[in-house]
Structures are given as C-alpha cells and as structure tokens.
Amino acid sequence: MSAALRDGRAARVVAVVGRVCVRHRFVVIGAWVLLVLALVAGARVIGTPTDNDVSLPGTDAQLVRDLTASPEAPLTSGTVILVARDGRLDDEARSGVLAATAASLRGAEHVTSVKPPSARDGSLSGDGRTGWFAVGLDVRRAELTKAVARAVTEAARPAADAGLLVLPGGAFAQAVDGSGTTGDEYFGLVLAALVLFLALGGLVGAVLALLTSGLAVLATLETVGLAGNLTSMPAQASTLALMVGLGVGIDYSLFLLSRFRALARSGLAVPEAVERAAAESGAAVAFAGVTVAVALAGLGLTGVPLLRTLAWTCGIAVGFAVLAALTLLPALTSLAGGRLASGGALHTRLARRAGPGGHWARLADRVTRRPLAAGGVALVLLVLLAAPATDLRPGQLDAGSSPESTAVRQAHDAVSAAFGPGAGTPITVLGRLPTPVTGPDDPRLPPLVAAVRDQPGVAAVGPVTPFGDGRVVTVQVIASTSGGDPATADLVHRLRGRSVPGMTVHVGGNTAARVDLADRVGDRLPLVIGVVLLLSVAVLLAAFRAPLLALKAAVVDLVSIGAAYGVLTAVFTRGWGVTWIGLSGPVPVPSFVPLMLFALLFGLSMDYEVFLLSEVRRRWDLTGDNLRSVREGLVGTGGVITAAAAIMVGVFLAFVPNDDPTIKMFGVGMAVAIAVDATVVRCLLVPATMAVLGDLNWWAPGRGRVRAAEPG
Structure with missing residues (x-):
C-alpha cells in the first residue's frame, strides 16, 4: 500500500472495521441478511415503478409540456394499433368489428377512455388500412406494468379474430418490452465464477465473492426500485446499476480475498490475515469507491435530471459494493478461513507462472528496459482505437433504433409505413x-x-x-x-x-425534448469533465501524495476513454458489426451516453490505477528504486488485476444482448475501456511512462526526491 493508504486514518478505520466484523461475524452476516430481506419485502409491498418520461426543467420542451398539461387527461395513455391486410378499417363491413373492439377495450381493467381510429384526428391512415385506438388508463405511467399493457392489448381480441393485426403502441409497447433483458446477463456470472475459481484457487473463494457481491447487488436493485416511488426512475437505471454493481462488487471481493489468501499462506492466523487484508486492500477498495463516486457526482453539474438519477443509482451500487466488501466479506472470510487459504494444484501452477520469473516479470522487464518503444506502441494502438471518435456526432434514438423483435419497433414500423417516418414522433x-x-x-x-x-x-x-x-x-x-x-x-x-x-x-414533444437534452449536455460538458478531473486528481493526490503521479493517472484514464469512444463510434455510428449485437443497422449515439460513459469509465478505470500504483508505491517506500518498484508492482498485481478486468469485461459484455440500444452502448463502451485499460494501458503505457519519469513520479513540492513516507 501507499503510505497514505497504509498508514493513514482511512487504513486504520478500515482495519478496525475488519476486526470488529471478524469478532462479531454472525451479527454482521445476520444484519446483512435482514437488510436485504427487508428491502425485498418493501419492494414487493410498495412496488418498484419505473418511468421513462423524463423532465428537463428550464427548457422550451418542458414549458410546452407544462402549459398543455390538463387535469382531465388520463394518468396514462397508450395506443392499440390495428393493421388491415386488405381493405379499409372504416369500411362498413368492419364497423361492427371496431365497435366490438372498442367495447372490449372499455371493459378492460384500468381503462378510462377509448377513442377509435378516425381520419379527423389523424389516427387513421390515408389508405385506411392502419389506425389506432387511443386508450386512457387510471394508473400512473410509472405503475403501468407489463401485465396491464398485455391485458389491454388482449382486450382487442375481436379485431384479431377478424383477421386484423393488433399491436401495442406508445406506453403499452414500452411496458410490454420491459427492461429488455434476455437472460444472457447470467453469462457474466458464469464467467465471473470461473475466473474467481482460478484466481482464488477453489470453489470456496468463488462462492464468497459471488455471495458478497450478490447480496450487495440485490440490496442495490431493491433500493433503486423503491426510490421509483419518490422520483422519476428510468428503466435503464436499474440495469445500469446492476452492471456497475456486479462489476465492482466482484472485483472488490477479489482484491480483498487475494490479499487475505496471500497473508494466510504466509503463516498469519485467520483473524490477523483478515485484519491486515482489510487495512491494505480494504483501504484501496475504499479509495477506489471514492474515485467512482467523485466521477459520478460530477454529473450533478449537468442540470439534467436523467443523468443525476443514473449517477446516484450507480453510486448506490458502488456504495453497497464497498460496504459489503469491508463488512460482510471479512465476516464470511473468517468463517471460511483455512479452506480459502489452501488452493489446488492448478492455482499453484498459475501462481508460479505469474510470480518472479513468470510472464508478468518478463513483460515488466521488457517494458521498463525500453520504455520509449513500449510507450510508443501503446500510444499507436490507442490512437488507432480512438480515431473513429472524430466522427462521433451525438444524435437521437427513436423506436426505429430498437431491435426488430421488440414491441416498440414493430409499432414504429407499422405507423411509419402507413403515416410516414415522423408520425410516431x-x-x-x-x-x-x-x-x-x-x-x-x-x-x-x-x-x-x-x-x-x-x-x-x-x-x-x-x-x-x-x-x-x-x-x-x-x-x-x-x-x-x-x-x-x-x-x-x-x-x-x-x-x-x-x-x-x-x-x-x-x-x-419528445423530439424537441431530446434536442434540449443534447444542447444542455453540450453546454455543460466542459464543466463536468473539468470538475471530475480536478476532484479525481485531488483524491489521487490525497492517496499517493505525488502530484505528477496523480496527473499522469488522470491523463492515462482519458486515453482509455478515448479508445472506448472510438469503438462506440465505429460500431454504432458507422455500423461495423452492429448486426452482430442485435441491431438492424447503424443508430445514433444519444447525447448523454458519452458523458455518462466518461463519468463511469473514469471512476472504474481509476480503480485499477489505484491498486497498481498502491503496490508500486509500497515497493518504492521499501526500496527507493523506481524501476524496481514499477517491475515488482506490475508483477505483484498482474494476476489479480487481470482476473478482475476479465470479470468486469465479461459482466459488461453480457448486457450487450439487451434490447435497449442504450444499454448495448454502455455494455460495449465499458467492456472495451476496461479491456484496453487492463492490457494496453496497464501493461505498456503506465509502466513505460513511470520508467521514463523515474524519481519524478514521487516528487512533491518542498520535498524534492525525498520519499513521502518511510516504512514502518
């Protein structure tokens, strides 16, 4: 650990917390179980509503919305679309079918009003083959469930029986699609379990990490769901919180368990090993969590409620992950103890290959011997990855951007074909x-x-x-x-x-609201990036007490984010391989996605920077030899950071099959950034730049070359 992390107040506090959790492990475990059960029960009783209708105060579109709001309007409205394969919907022969359909819709639960298709109000196409019933409900949009939307659509059975195509539209289609999950998210957990098994030497460690992160994620999802009763909660919020919570939760558990395992195998008793692991890796986990929180907090400066909501929901996920790693995991680890410390033969062979003389040592030696060449190769690779980002032009998604299998896309296609491309918006x-x-x-x-x-x-x-x-x-x-x-x-x-x-x-209207969102994000973008950079550098400066090291870490993280932007542009804007991820063609990148990705990726990439630099700093404090510290730091963290990155990349990629194009973008962008950060940046660029800077890495005003803290 760095001096600030190891000898500072944060490390002492975390060590005390670990000691208390070990001594009162059954109380801690019981408290976590009761907390999660209470949140689950509350969510089932109170409900977890979502609402994609996001406001944007102070904009022209919001003013229009406020001025046209009517107390007589239904709480929620949607459409039931009818398409005739031949003839017209308003033919005399179909008048009885439409009347029976209207009567059936009025009899459906929660329905308060029904307006049949009519050319007068524009709900019947010019050729008469397509139209929609406008249906009002007595439930708020946030409370419109998939079951209610399907029941309303099913109420149009007379039209379906007459051979008409019936589709849910508007809010009903959005509710039918739900969160857009496909079940492929579990693939990330399977991959995480496999990596944990290899990294921790057996099933016990994998179970502990998954159990800890699983309870933290469950607490996160239920908390976010309950918050939907107090504020507007977009459907993407819980999915994004799940992505972040799984990624950081498993990673933090892996870092702590790896350190505990090394200490226990060195001969320390289980309680002492847990306390030492908490004081060292636990303090780094706390600082890593703070960097993520700081990056997300910067989104509050945008003045966009959607971004603020996504930021604090992801912040809840990080908070629960840190809390579980520092309290629940030590309690569980103290129970597993010796079984976790002893690994199998496979783990022993892997550890031997990664140790002194292994491939990490050879890589570190090559990079630090020729830092300019290694750094140059890294920069060329990163520039190639980031190059497409010059074409990144934030745009607007609509229902036509969704996969063809979704209800919103089918409704959009039917309406667009009959009324024109702009009829749906x-x-x-x-x-x-x-x-x-x-x-x-x-x-x-x-x-x-x-x-x-x-x-x-x-x-x-x-x-x-x-x-x-x-x-x-x-x-x-x-x-x-x-x-x-x-x-x-x-x-x-x-x-x-x-x-x-x-x-x-x-x-x-919706299109105008998206235009206002893009304008506001563009106006606030420089401010948010500047504040996030300054606050993150301040956190790193507090952790390592080395200004140049903190600045270098921030710049390196920006490089990783640039590579993610490049891949995002290549896939979604240019359409390179976009059909492989379930979309029918290129789609625009919404204006808030790059900014949200910046905050998330800056914080998550900084996690690995903190863990790597902490080990390098610990070696520097012991030896005062910069090159040796860089080499040993890379060797000491290579295996665990690679395993952590593999887990996070797998978790993020598992969300790419999600039907929501926005979630696909987050999955691709975050997976690419973490993969680049854990390979090109950590293996080449970081050690190369530290080798070039030499003792300047540890320079601080007024101290010159003197080390920041002496060992002991």
Whole structure:
C-alpha cells in the first residue's frame, strides 16, 4: 500500500472495521441478511415503478409540456394499433368489428377512455388500412406494468379474430418490452465464477465473492426500485446499476480475498490475515469507491435530471459494493478461513507462472528496459482505437433504433409505413397569446399554421387546438423524417426561430425534448469533465501524495476513454458489426451516453490505477528504486488485476444482448475501456511512462526526491 493508504486514518478505520466484523461475524452476516430481506419485502409491498418520461426543467420542451398539461387527461395513455391486410378499417363491413373492439377495450381493467381510429384526428391512415385506438388508463405511467399493457392489448381480441393485426403502441409497447433483458446477463456470472475459481484457487473463494457481491447487488436493485416511488426512475437505471454493481462488487471481493489468501499462506492466523487484508486492500477498495463516486457526482453539474438519477443509482451500487466488501466479506472470510487459504494444484501452477520469473516479470522487464518503444506502441494502438471518435456526432434514438423483435419497433414500423417516418414522433408547436382566442376564425391563428407549414421537412400540420382559457394554442406537426434523423432536430431549431405576429412560439414533444437534452449536455460538458478531473486528481493526490503521479493517472484514464469512444463510434455510428449485437443497422449515439460513459469509465478505470500504483508505491517506500518498484508492482498485481478486468469485461459484455440500444452502448463502451485499460494501458503505457519519469513520479513540492513516507 501507499503510505497514505497504509498508514493513514482511512487504513486504520478500515482495519478496525475488519476486526470488529471478524469478532462479531454472525451479527454482521445476520444484519446483512435482514437488510436485504427487508428491502425485498418493501419492494414487493410498495412496488418498484419505473418511468421513462423524463423532465428537463428550464427548457422550451418542458414549458410546452407544462402549459398543455390538463387535469382531465388520463394518468396514462397508450395506443392499440390495428393493421388491415386488405381493405379499409372504416369500411362498413368492419364497423361492427371496431365497435366490438372498442367495447372490449372499455371493459378492460384500468381503462378510462377509448377513442377509435378516425381520419379527423389523424389516427387513421390515408389508405385506411392502419389506425389506432387511443386508450386512457387510471394508473400512473410509472405503475403501468407489463401485465396491464398485455391485458389491454388482449382486450382487442375481436379485431384479431377478424383477421386484423393488433399491436401495442406508445406506453403499452414500452411496458410490454420491459427492461429488455434476455437472460444472457447470467453469462457474466458464469464467467465471473470461473475466473474467481482460478484466481482464488477453489470453489470456496468463488462462492464468497459471488455471495458478497450478490447480496450487495440485490440490496442495490431493491433500493433503486423503491426510490421509483419518490422520483422519476428510468428503466435503464436499474440495469445500469446492476452492471456497475456486479462489476465492482466482484472485483472488490477479489482484491480483498487475494490479499487475505496471500497473508494466510504466509503463516498469519485467520483473524490477523483478515485484519491486515482489510487495512491494505480494504483501504484501496475504499479509495477506489471514492474515485467512482467523485466521477459520478460530477454529473450533478449537468442540470439534467436523467443523468443525476443514473449517477446516484450507480453510486448506490458502488456504495453497497464497498460496504459489503469491508463488512460482510471479512465476516464470511473468517468463517471460511483455512479452506480459502489452501488452493489446488492448478492455482499453484498459475501462481508460479505469474510470480518472479513468470510472464508478468518478463513483460515488466521488457517494458521498463525500453520504455520509449513500449510507450510508443501503446500510444499507436490507442490512437488507432480512438480515431473513429472524430466522427462521433451525438444524435437521437427513436423506436426505429430498437431491435426488430421488440414491441416498440414493430409499432414504429407499422405507423411509419402507413403515416410516414415522423408520425410516431409528432412535434408540438405552441403559441402563447395575450388574450384568449375568439374561435376557429380568430385571425391570429392562420399565420401560425402558415409559418409551420412553410418549413422544409414538414409533412403534415394538424388543426389548431386551444388549451385552458384560450391563451395557449397548439399545432401538431408531422416531420417528413423520423425522430432519430438529424434533419428532424434541424426542423425543431427552425420552428423555434419562427416569428408569428401577436404570439410567442415554443416547440415541444419528445423530439424537441431530446434536442434540449443534447444542447444542455453540450453546454455543460466542459464543466463536468473539468470538475471530475480536478476532484479525481485531488483524491489521487490525497492517496499517493505525488502530484505528477496523480496527473499522469488522470491523463492515462482519458486515453482509455478515448479508445472506448472510438469503438462506440465505429460500431454504432458507422455500423461495423452492429448486426452482430442485435441491431438492424447503424443508430445514433444519444447525447448523454458519452458523458455518462466518461463519468463511469473514469471512476472504474481509476480503480485499477489505484491498486497498481498502491503496490508500486509500497515497493518504492521499501526500496527507493523506481524501476524496481514499477517491475515488482506490475508483477505483484498482474494476476489479480487481470482476473478482475476479465470479470468486469465479461459482466459488461453480457448486457450487450439487451434490447435497449442504450444499454448495448454502455455494455460495449465499458467492456472495451476496461479491456484496453487492463492490457494496453496497464501493461505498456503506465509502466513505460513511470520508467521514463523515474524519481519524478514521487516528487512533491518542498520535498524534492525525498520519499513521502518511510516504512514502518
């Protein structure tokens, strides 16, 4: 450990916590079990609602939404789409079918209103073959479950029996798809179990790590689910928290168990080995958790509720992972004790190959002997990986970006084919007047319609609709391009630039809200990156007391993130191999994904930096020889960090089959960044730069070359 981690207050506190947890292990284990059971029971009783309808205060789209909100509107509304293979839905022959379908829908549980397809309100296509029932419910959007959505869709059975294609649309389709999980997430756990078995020398260590991280993840998911009753909770929040929680939870357990195993095999008694492991690796776990939390906290500066929510839900996952590693794991380890310390023959052979004279030693020797060459190779590889990021142009996802097997994609395709690409994402143009409108013939209304209709990219314009006391009117605009097309975003900007005499114009709707989100993220991006960098450097400076080392670590992490951005762009924007991950073609990268990835990856990559530099610093404190410290630090951490990275990469890749394109992006981006960080960066770039810097690594103002702390 570095001097700050080993001899500082944090290490002493963690050591005391470990000692207490060992002495009162049954109390600690029981408390964790009771906590998880209480959270699970609470979630089952109270519910875990999700809501993808995210607000964005202070924006034009949010203003439109607020001004058009009506207390008479249903709590939730969705559509049931009908498609005729021939003829028209409004044919006389089908009038009885539509009437029976409407009656059946009205009889479904929670349904409060039903409006049949009609050409007057735009819910029936021009050829009459496609239309939808607008269905209102008495439950909030966050409480709309998959069962309710399916029951409403099933209520359209008369139409299905008559040979019409019936599809859920809008909120119903989103609820039917749910979180988009496919079950492939369990592959990550299987891989983690295998790596843990090899790294810890047997089944006992693997079970301890999986049990500890499993309870932490379960506590996380139930806590996040319960929080959905207090605030808007997007469906991606729990999935992202699960990804992060599994990755860091298993990694932290692996670091602690590896250190305990080494100490126990050196002859220490189990209680003392647990306490020492907590004081050394446990302190590093605490600092690593702080770096992740600091990086996520920077997202609070965006002023975007969605990012703040994703940040604190992932923060909860990291918090539970750290807490479980520092309390539950020592208690469980003290019970396993000697069985964990003794590994099998396979583990012994692997350890011998990784030890002095093994491949890690040979790699460290080659890199530190020719640091400029090794560093140059690393930089070339990283530049090649990051090069596609020059084409990264954040855009907007719509239902057409989802896999073809999903309900939202099927509904989108049906509506787009019949009504045009922009029908599924209408734009709302709102006019505010100083006095109420006098009626449909009010002379102030035609200029609004004309200003909208004259814009390039407008396919259709609906009738003017007054709201409230008549001082607010709206016009629904259908673009000629889909909601995810950059041309539609350009149309939103043009509409906002229109001037209409006698009224103030605002533009809203889902597409406009995404445009506002992209604008705000772009405006706050430099601030967030700057603050995260400064705070992370401050944490590293507190841990290692070496300014150049802290700055170098931050810069190296940025390089890893650049490589992740490059791969993200190549796969999703350029479409390289995108069909292999379940998408039908290239899709835009939402504006918030790169920023969220930056915060997550900066924190997660810093974890490995902390563990590697901690071991290098410990060797420096003992020897004062920089090259020797770098070599021995790489050898000492090579096996465990590689195992930890393999686990995290496997966990992240297991989420790529998820139906949500956003989750696919997080899975690919995070897996690539961790893989690059654990190989190119840690094996080549970090030791090469430390070899070049020499004793400057440990320089601090006023101390020159004097070491920061003497051993003992």
